[in-house]
Amino acid sequence: MRKHDLEESYEQRPRRTRRARFDDEPEPTRGGRLTEAERVRLARLREDAYTEIAIPDGADRWSTWGDSEQGPLPRPDWVITELAAVDTELGVLKTGKEADVHLVRRNLPGTEGTVLAAKRYRSGEHRLFHRDAGYLEGRRMRRSREMRAMESRSSFGRNLIAEQWAVAEFGALSRLWTVGAPVPYPVQRDGTELLLEFLGDGETAAPRLAQVRPEPDQLRELWFQTSAMLELLASQGLAHGDLSAYNLLVHRERIMVIDLPQVVDIVANPGGLEFLARDVRNIAAWFHSRGLPERLTAVTELIEELQEIAGLR
Numbered sequence: 001m002r003k004h005d006l007e008e009s010y011e012q013r014p015r016r017t018r019r020a021r022f023d024d025e026p027e028p029t030r031g032g033r034l035t036e037a038e039r040v041r042l043a044r045l046r047e048d049a050y051t052e053i054a055i056p057d058g059a060d061r062w063s064t065w066g067d068s069e070q071g072p073l074p075r076p077d078w079v080i081t082e083l084a085a086v087d088t089e090l091g092v093l094k095t096g097k098e099a100d101v102h103l104v105r106r107n108l109p110g111t112e113g114t115v116l117a118a119k120r121y122r123s124g125e126h127r128l129f130h131r132d133a134g135y136l137e138g139r140r141m142r143r144s145r146e147m148r149a150m151e152s153r154s155s156f157g158r159n160l161i162a163e164q165w166a167v168a169e170f171g172a173l174s175r176l177w178t179v180g181a182p183v184p185y186p187v188q189r190d191g192t193e194l195l196l197e198f199l200g201d202g203e204t205a206a207p208r209l210a211q212v213r214p215e216p217d218q219l220r221e222l223w224f225q226t227s228a229m230l231e232l233l234a235s236q237g238l239a240h241g242d243l244s245a246y247n248l249l250v251h252r253e254r255i256m257v258i259d260l261p262q263v264v265d266i267v268a269n270p271g272g273l274e275f276l277a278r279d280v281r282n283i284a285a286w287f288h289s290r291g292l293p294e295r296l297t298a299v300t301e302l303i304e305e306l307q308e309i310a311g312l313r
Contacts, residue, residue: 041067041191056109059086063106068188068195072174076185076197078114080106090115093205098122098165098261103203104195115203117184121166121192121261166192169261172238181232182225182256199251199258206256209286210245218253220296223287225255227302230280234306239264239272243279245286266310273312277303 044067055062063085071079090103099121107113166189173186173196184197199206214222226248233239240247240263247259266272284297307313 041193055086057086057088057107059088061087063087064190064195065188068190069170070188071186072178079185079187080108080114082108084108085113090203093117103198106195115198115200116187117196117198119169119194119196121163123192163192165261166194168263169259170194172260172263175236176233176238176260179232179236182229182254183260184256184258199249199256206249206251208246209248209250209255212250214290216291219287219290219292221253222250222255223292223296226283226287227297229255229257230302230306231309234266234276234309237265237267237310239266239276240279241275243283245283248283266312273307276306276310280306 041064044064063080063083064087065081065085066083075081085106085108088105088107090105092100093103094101099119102118102120104116104118105113106116170186170189173183173194176183177185184199187195187197189195209222230240240257240260242259242262243257247257249256249258264272264275266276269275280299280303284294284299284302287297288294304313
């Protein structure tokens with residue numbers, strides 16, 4: 001075929017047009033499988049790995065404080081905010097279906113520093129978050145590229161879900177810590193990683209409620225603390241959403257609540273009252289199994305009281 005014919009054939013081809021963007025669809029800020037925040041975080045870790053200046057104290061990275069969403073004020077005095085600090089991995093504390101918890105020491109070179117719990121959500125490549133649809137009701141994103149990706153469970157969408165869980169837990173912890181709830185202080189959020197106050201002594205974590213065998217007097221005290229925690233959450237219009245003896249810790253004889261990514265807005269979520277009631281029944285059943293009389297838990301009365309505190313009665 002002659003050059004002239006080739007050029008003519010090319011001109012006759014139908015031209016591809018770019019898909020029109022929906023009116024409510026913002027210019028994309030993310031690409032591929034990673035969210036932009038996660039992409040930046042990984043790039044920063046690579047920079048730390050190849051930096052010409054050796055990281056002091058044999059640490060694994062420079063502090064990520066300056067590039068993160070930071071915890072609420074007033075901050076505890078043990079929070080290290082200096083950018084010259086370093087983070088050292090101490091090992092895995094717990095593995096879970098949606099996230100793993102590691103121990104990290106943050107310190108200024110030459111000082112002891114403090115131990116933190118690093119909760120790292122998986123991007124969704126291995127497993128979808130269980131039953132996430134019900135929990136996400138009431139905090140839906142507007143219909144956009146992101147919302148459609150989450151609904152279709154694409155790789156990009158699963159990564160967005162992981163980031164949304166991290167954002168939700170950090171926000172819930174910040175809000176609850178500010179009003180005095182028994183939760184660990186949320187130090188920072190960096191993409192899908194949360195750095196939290198470590199509840200334990202040294203590098204030994206506080207036991208889960210399921211692991212303790214309290215005497216009758218302590219059992220009653222722990223129940224009163226647990227019901228007071230439920231009342232405080234209800235006063236904020238919230239329910240834990242997945243409460244059990246496995247996400248309550250006993251730290252220095254105090255009940256502490258953890259694992260709050262699925263926290264439920266009981267007003268906005270259509271199933272909010274069901275989540276609230278389930279939380280109460282589940283945790284009361286554990287106390288009953290340890291010998292606490294049902295007259296002390298008074299489950300039906302407690303559920304009604306929590307609904308009234310939340311303004312739903």
